[in-house]
Amino acid sequence: MLQDRVEEYLGAIYRLRTGEGEPLPLSQLAEYFGFSPVSIHEMIRKLDDGGWVDFHPYRGVTLTERGEASARALLRRHRLWERFLTDSLNIPWDEAHLIAGDLEHAAPELVTDRLAEFMGEPDACPHGGPIPPALQSSEERCLRSLGAGAEARVTRISPETPALLRRIAKQDLIPGRLLRILAQTETETRVHLQDMPEPALSIPETDAQAIWVELM
Amino acid sequence: MLQDRVEEYLGAIYRLRTGEGEPLPLSQLAEYFGFSPVSIHEMIRKLDDGGWVDFHPYRGVTLTERGEASARALLRRHRLWERFLTDSLNIPWDEAHLIAGDLEHAAPELVTDRLAEFMGEPDACPHGGPIPPALQSSEERCLRSLGAGAEARVTRISPETPALLRRIAKQDLIPGRLLRILAQTETETRVHLQDMPEPALSIPETDAQAIWVELM
DNA sequence: AGGAAGTATAAGGGATGCCTTATGATCTGC
DNA sequence: GCAGATCATAAGGCATCCCTTATACTTCCT
Ligand SMILES: [Mn+2]
Ligand SMILES: [Mn+2]
Ligand SMILES: [Mn+2]
Ligand SMILES: [Mn+2]
Numbered sequence: 001m002l003q004d005r006v007e008e009y010l011g012a013i014y015r016l017r018t019g020e021g022e023p024l025p026l027s028q029l030a031e032y033f034g035f036s037p038v039s040i041h042e043m044i045r046k047l048d049d050g051g052w053v054d055f056h057p058y059r060g061v062t063l064t065e066r067g068e069a070s071a072r073a074l075l076r077r078h079r080l081w082e083r084f085l086t087d088s089l090n091i092p093w094d095e096a097h098l099i100a101g102d103l104e105h106a107a108p109e110l111v112t113d114r115l116a117e118f119m120g121e122p123d124a125c126p127h128g129g130p131i132p133p134a135l136q137s138s139e140e141r142c143l144r145s146l147g148a149g150a151e152a153r154v155t156r157i158s159p160e161t162p163a164l165l166r167r168i169a170k171q172d173l174i175p176g177r178l179l180r181i182l183a184q185t186e187t188e189t190r191v192h193l194q195d196m197p198e199p200a201l202s203i204p205e206t207d208a209q210a211i212w213v214e215l216m
Numbered sequence: 217m218l219q220d221r222v223e224e225y226l227g228a229i230y231r232l233r234t235g236e237g238e239p240l241p242l243s244q245l246a247e248y249f250g251f252s253p254v255s256i257h258e259m260i261r262k263l264d265d266g267g268w269v270d271f272h273p274y275r276g277v278t279l280t281e282r283g284e285a286s287a288r289a290l291l292r293r294h295r296l297w298e299r300f301l302t303d304s305l306n307i308p309w310d311e312a313h314l315i316a317g318d319l320e321h322a323a324p325e326l327v328t329d330r331l332a333e334f335m336g337e338p339d340a341c342p343h344g345g346p347i348p349p350a351l352q353s354s355e356e357r358c359l360r361s362l363g364a365g366a367e368a369r370v371t372r373i374s375p376e377t378p379a380l381l382r383r384i385a386k387q388d389l390i391p392g393r394l395l396r397i398l399a400q401t402e403t404e405t406r407v408h409l410q411d412m413p414e415p416a417l418s419i420p421e422t423d424a425q426a427i428w429v430e431l432m
Numbered sequence: 433a434g435g436a437a438g439t440a441t442a443a444g445g446g447a448t449g450c451c452t453t454a455t456g457a458t459c460t461g462c
Numbered sequence: 463g464c465a466g467a468t469c470a471t472a473a474g475g476c477a478t479c480c481c482t483t484a485t486a487c488t489t490c491c492t
Binding site: 241242243253261 | 440441
Binding site: 085088089090091092094095099102103105106107108110111114115118165166 | 301304305306307308310311315318319321322323324326327330331334381382
């Protein structure tokens with residue numbers, strides 16, 4: 001879920017659109033990517049099905065709230081990489097833009113957030129584009145704090161203790177996973193992973209304390 | 217050419233093999249990746265066709281010189297990223313390993329070489345693995361220095377002047393491109409790009425001076 | 433030497449993301 | 463209001479890289 005190509009399309013829509021929530025004509029995307037209109041259309045339909053965009057026939061696409069958030073996060077990663085490449089590694093800014101276009105997909109938020117910290121929280125890319133703020137964790141809730149029935153998506157694991165990370169990876173509770181809370185007991189949280197055959201997963205209380213999610 | 221998956225396989229062969237040029241049994245790769253033996257076999261056949269490995273039926277695979285060089289370069293990028301992630305960004309080493317496993321494919325040699333410089337040319341990754349040296353440019357030749365008929369692959373553009381980079385990108389003379397020298401005149405180098413319909417490309421002498429290649 | 437285990441290979445399938453060609457639907461300008 | 467341009471959509475293809483099933487071949491051990 002949320003492959004590179006999906007991100008790339010969301011990012012392109014974000015950059016190419018004009019103000020005012022006006023739908024972006026697919027022809028613009030075709031020109032930007034150099035793909036055939038049919039391919040663009042096909043992909044946009046997938047994005048619509050996935051809830052990333054709204055497709056308005058004969059008018060264009062708009063980003064949903066979810067798509068908008070992804071695009072903004074992508075742009076943040078892109079611009080932070082650009083800053084780092086130009087400032088710390090002395091890479092020319094046009095090349096930095098191209099390289100950042102790949103790095104933005106390769107590393108998780110954690111890396112670019114640390115990069116931002118490392119560089120003193122810059123607020124613009126080398127080309128002057130503003131760097132969107134890190135996703136405010138106001139909407140982030142601890143897995144442990146949710147009641148039975150709640151549906152949420154894992155956003156991050158914190159603190160990042162290696163042993164904990166390994167335990168969590170083993171249960172495949174990686175960021176992005178959709179889950180539903182089955183029950184909270186004194187010692188554990190029982191969870192169901194979406195699209196998984198297993199009926200439930202038991203997470204010890206101390207681990208659940210370190211899993212952060214976003215309500216759906 | 218040289219997609220992520222190809223690199224990943226070459227890297228795995230490099231790491232998993234024991235000493236002495238002993239072929240690595242495909243079963244080891246199947247276990248490492250968790251893929252079916254048939255899938256591994258199919259991929260290995262492609263790598264063999266591409267000249268990256270030699271496949272010895274019922275014995276295993278060995279890396280060709282070309283495959284070995286790619287794997288070594290990949291490992292260098294991997295370990296430099298690991299160093300950077302752990303040392304500069306304080307990311308736990310097990311997570312750094314995973315992230316480096318993606319970053320190693322996303323950024324060109326240029327970035328990791330600069331990273332190495334930035335970190336004072338470390339000689340081991342956080343886990344103690346030695347960092348292979350940068351590809352010695354002894355085999356690198358300037359495009360301008362080649363005679364007509366020579367076949368070569370673009371390795372890098374240096375110096376990295378933005379305007380030059382843009383001009384070169386426009387002619388698609390990016391690193392990795394295979395070309396054949398048609399002629400060298402006082403003012404330009406005429407070149408044919410492999411798999412390109414156009415009969416020839418003319419590169420001004422000053423630009424050709426900045427294009428570095430590896431003879432085929 | 434024979435048989436079990438391991439390995440190779442053929443055949444067909446699925447997802448993704450690109451392509452072209454072809455047919456309708458809608459919009460827009462005159 | 464109609465025509466030509468633009469856009470939507472269906473259908474079929476291709477490359478990549480993964481899958482399973484099934485058959486054939488080799489190796490190795492008893
Ligand atoms: Mn990108
Ligand atoms: Mn920028
Ligand atoms: Mn990798
Ligand atoms: Mn390491």
